[in-house]
Amino acid sequence: MEWTTEKRYKKYSEWTAEELLDLQAQATKSDYQLSYHVRPQSGLLNDPNGFSYFNGEYNLFYQAFPFGAAHGLKSWFHLTSKDLVHWKNMGLAVKPDTKFDSHGAYSGSAHVIGDELFLMYTGNHRDENWERHTYQIGAKMDKNYNITKLEKPMIEKPDHVTEHFRDPQLIKFNDMYYAIIGAQDAKTKTGKISLFRSKDLKKWQDLGYVDFSNDEMGYMIECPNLVFVDEIPVLIFCPQGLDKNITNYQNIYPNMYMLGEQMRFNKAKFITNQEKPLNLDDGFDVYATQAFNAPNGKAYAISWVGLPDISYPTDAENWANCMSQVKELHVKEGVLYQQPVPAMASLRKNGTPLRVEKTLDTHQTLMQDASQNYELKLDIEANQEGELYFAANNNLSAGIKISFSTKDDAYLTVNRSQAGIAFDQEHGETRTIKLDANQRLSIDLFVDHSLAEMFINNGKNTMTFRYFAPKENTKLAIASDGELNFTGTHWIMEK
Amino acid sequence: MEWTTEKRYKKYSEWTAEELLDLQAQATKSDYQLSYHVRPQSGLLNDPNGFSYFNGEYNLFYQAFPFGAAHGLKSWFHLTSKDLVHWKNMGLAVKPDTKFDSHGAYSGSAHVIGDELFLMYTGNHRDENWERHTYQIGAKMDKNYNITKLEKPMIEKPDHVTEHFRDPQLIKFNDMYYAIIGAQDAKTKTGKISLFRSKDLKKWQDLGYVDFSNDEMGYMIECPNLVFVDEIPVLIFCPQGLDKNITNYQNIYPNMYMLGEQMRFNKAKFITNQEKPLNLDDGFDVYATQAFNAPNGKAYAISWVGLPDISYPTDAENWANCMSQVKELHVKEGVLYQQPVPAMASLRKNGTPLRVEKTLDTHQTLMQDASQNYELKLDIEANQEGELYFAANNNLSAGIKISFSTKDDAYLTVNRSQAGIAFDQEHGETRTIKLDANQRLSIDLFVDHSLAEMFINNGKNTMTFRYFAPKENTKLAIASDGELNFTGTHWIMEK
Structure with a gap:
């Protein structure tokens, strides 16, 4: 029309x-x-x-x-x-x-x-x-x-x-x-x-x-x-x-x-x-x-x-x-x-602690079906690097990819280029922030069907974005070439 | 119109x-x-x-x-x-x-x-x-x-x-x-x-x-x-x-x-x-x-x-x-x-045990402001009689009145005549059920602004009705001429 x-x-x-x-x-x-x-x-x-x-x-x-x-x-x-x-x-x-x-x-x-x-x-x-x-x-x-x-x-x-x-x-x-x-x-x-x-x-x-x-x-x-x-x-x-x-x-x-x-x-x-x-x-x-x-x-x-x-x-x-x-x-x-705001925590249902593995093969599935409405808190130690995937398909060829390093040249990059329906490609499909070197990284991610809100390091940065993934793409995974130490919790968010 | x-x-x-x-x-x-x-x-x-x-x-x-x-x-x-x-x-x-x-x-x-x-x-x-x-x-x-x-x-x-x-x-x-x-x-x-x-x-x-x-x-x-x-x-x-x-x-x-x-x-x-x-x-x-x-x-x-x-x-x-x-x-x-259904319990917030007093004066205020959306569970002993008021004003001249007896001639009557805006008076302003004589009476009452649903004795009877009370009438009270033994809980219901 x-x-x-x-x-x-x-x-x-x-x-x-x-x-x-x-x-x-x-x-x-x-x-x-x-x-x-x-x-x-x-x-x-x-x-x-x-x-x-x-x-x-x-x-x-x-x-x-x-x-x-x-x-x-x-x-x-x-x-x-x-x-x-x-x-x-x-x-x-x-x-x-x-x-x-x-x-x-x-x-x-x-x-x-x-x-x-x-x-x-x-x-x-x-x-x-x-x-x-x-x-x-x-x-x-x-x-x-x-x-x-x-x-x-x-x-x-x-x-x-x-x-x-x-x-x-x-x-x-x-x-x-x-x-x-x-x-x-x-x-x-x-x-x-x-x-x-x-x-x-x-x-x-x-x-x-x-x-x-x-x-x-x-x-x-x-x-x-x-x-x-x-x-x-x-x-x-x-x-x-x-x-x-x-x-x-x-x-x-x-x-x-x-x-x-x-x-x-x-x-x-x-x-x-x-x-x-x-x-x-x-x-x-x-x-x-x-x-x-x-x-x-x-x-x-x-x-x-x-x-x-x-x-x-x-x-x-x-x-x-x-x-x-x-x-x-x-x-x-x-x-x-x-x-x-504190009341967001009232939406949390079924908290699931996420498993930590010292050495990752190609990637570790955190949840095969993380749902389309959840909060994920991740606390990643200093001197690590890896990728977090969400709204992903099974082999991670589709999904939102969050690359991060907590080493000397610390950064975090969101890449939505493989998430689903492409849009606004003209203004770039990645966004990167610099992080303080050799520090822990905390990510509080809120996912709601086609919206992601990331609060990084207790809200020092926020990264908010839409994406339009196939609804069956609900995998949550993490990948790293080497050792990766983190703790995390996943909650279904229900109103 | x-x-x-x-x-x-x-x-x-x-x-x-x-x-x-x-x-x-x-x-x-x-x-x-x-x-x-x-x-x-x-x-x-x-x-x-x-x-x-x-x-x-x-x-x-x-x-x-x-x-x-x-x-x-x-x-x-x-x-x-x-x-x-x-x-x-x-x-x-x-x-x-x-x-x-x-x-x-x-x-x-x-x-x-x-x-x-x-x-x-x-x-x-x-x-x-x-x-x-x-x-x-x-x-x-x-x-x-x-x-x-x-x-x-x-x-x-x-x-x-x-x-x-x-x-x-x-x-x-x-x-x-x-x-x-x-x-x-x-x-x-x-x-x-x-x-x-x-x-x-x-x-x-x-x-x-x-x-x-x-x-x-x-x-x-x-x-x-x-x-x-x-x-x-x-x-x-x-x-x-x-x-x-x-x-x-x-x-x-x-x-x-x-x-x-x-x-x-x-x-x-x-x-x-x-x-x-x-x-x-x-x-x-x-x-x-x-x-x-x-x-x-x-x-x-x-x-x-x-x-x-x-x-x-x-x-x-x-x-x-x-x-x-x-x-x-x-x-x-x-x-x-x-x-x-069990999921109704997921709406319960802030459960408040209701105080029991052996002898009531004229009436006992259970809650001065019970809100307009709540669940109330009452368990009343056998051989008692009294009245429960809800959506009531301070002196109980307005409100829904539930009269009950758990004596020989046991009954429960809902009276909505003083609740607020009158309607459908033609078909009577009270409804009464007979109860088994000399038995405990349990009432599970759900109040939602202008709707009351009562599940009586674990759902053996239900009494459902609308009423249209002034919104400041949120008192919950109980009255009896004599001794009244009951236990109860009040929960705010929030979706």
Whole structure:
């Protein structure tokens, strides 16, 4: 099916219920569908939005086009959770139904104000000449989840940015509200983060761009997100078109972060000693990560596992993408750590210790059928090298291959080239991280049908990626030319 | 909203996706929505259909009208489960899309044949004069859940029954197929169960009515269901309009059963020593129970918790009804026992032993906030009497009241008159069962927001009912005039 502009922007009211029911059934039945991650009920899911704690529950929204695997007319779908693991689908929340968001209720954030959850997001409107107009819109959600939009946009686009001005994050600091907004400078066409200030959410003052780097941040910054992690300000953002000489990356668009010393809101200055932004995830498919500070003092992040302008194999099944699991953030020794939340352990069933053998022949089967939804923890000693295979066939000619060394030149490489249906080969089929030499390596791998999330060395690195393997390929194996010492546990993950 | 005939039979393709999304969100957000029982994604749910084990999973379908709390144009929705507790929504399965089921894909059963699940169900068609025509239709579901309907109806309605001829159950016995079908005799207008035989599912022979009682079985029998429980044939059915002098019942329509000695298929004779049918459930809202023999040798049943021609408070929220939990069937001392399946225990969290006090003042609070989703097991000694309250407010003026005596004149009464929103008062607000005198009483109560299921004395009786209490009414208490000895445990139930 060709996704013409007309089809992508067809009103929700012009799609039939039968079409939607068929799409929902199709998404549910897919062999690649996820079992313990947030997935679209139908069609396409992208950015997490409005991640927050409200009314005694975690609230999460996501960008949705419910009618196919295309970036069509977007809305916000809503989920709630008590534990950040078990999510309840609350359905369509923010609809593209006013003149300010007629062509998409785009990404944004949420902030608890009084007994309401205040949503701030970007409305996309196309005029009769199909020219884009962008509006920063406010809406209030009450405890019964009823949403009322403010009548007028909150922030007008200033002249110094182009229509690529979106994804507002609403923050409160010292009794003032601030909005940071992804932007493209009108003159230089470079990526910027705009900062606005307001006392009352009505009158807003443009504080200009946030000063956080001397480098040019590509041609557009999407999804800027400021979060305090262990009291340290962390700026997460997506600098589209970033020069790879500044920070190298392989994905079509990067999702990066910078650790700060201080955020001086009123001076629009993010003071940092970090020279270059760092990749938030070292895998293939993370984008648009949104983090927030929860009332329990923790900082939680969740990522869209999917990328703009990339086709995924499930497009043919009319659905696409998923959310990462929620990650708890910490800063240790100048690095952002991302870790599973404790409630993930509640999904573990049937823990199986994995056998250790000193000398491996060609390879050792850890589990012939590891299932399609599991967690695997491996602790590998220093000065070893080998390969871990999962989602593999019997002779390991197909599968995901993780090569690693914990010797002098320590590294870890994910290779998805033999996993199954090929996709996005243009941006490479391997991803490599360097490891500290001669150190133990711990891997916490979460597999969910077509998604893998690896937390390496307690979350110092994460590598998140999709793959589309034949469903009978469920072998888990390890190989090495020599001695290999490790301990491990495998758990089935069931929600 | 008034449910005109036109609206109820509007084609699925004429409802918009936006309407459906709104209905799905409305159903999800309801305060009365269930958390660990099968519930409609939107609109109305009624009879369980096609309960079976296929492709390594339990399969269940239900009658659905997805567009509101009305008996409109029906389809089959599909669910699968590994453990009979955690169900995965597979979406719309059998659509009303041929001339034989244009006005409803009505109830039926499923039977594994080769590597397909064969579905047999009733197609409802209304002609230009709005006259009802009934067809018994076959369809095959493959392992990818694709459904192909047979081109022609399998069984023509014989002249000796009226158009009230529906709900076929397909059974295989000694290499022959049999279909038992609910019917109304054309001449006497009384309820009957028709029996048909076929070697090849193509040519069917009318064996007449099943002989199972000398009494008149009301004016129509719906949902006849033959299942073998501990090798004993059990006939479950809904004799609409049954004379209460035969077997007393209080619900608008009863769901009853008879234990047999033998089912002589070829003689259309259900040999039984049981004189009168018995109520399958002693609560308020069970109907259309469907049971089947699983490959593990067990017999499992599931019930619609809802009744035809009764309005429920959630009708105002555009959704209605739910499924009971799955019940494992056994026959002991001439009585059908219904018990929770073992996997229900996997939902238990935070078991709390309940305190015993010898002498109660006015009442004893067992838990001030018992939550809205829990299991409560109580074991009460012989020669006691008292009341159990749940979904109660602080002074117990509102709530469900269970009065009981384990003395000479032992009984248990459920009173839902003070529970919350009143409904179906016409058929009484209490239900009482007699208990054996001077015996211990065990109660296993499952509460899920607006549904209660009580298994009494290990499932010798079940009492299932809906109630619609204010959500802050979560007190659990016990009262007695004198001494009361019991032990108990409370578990939060979480999926």
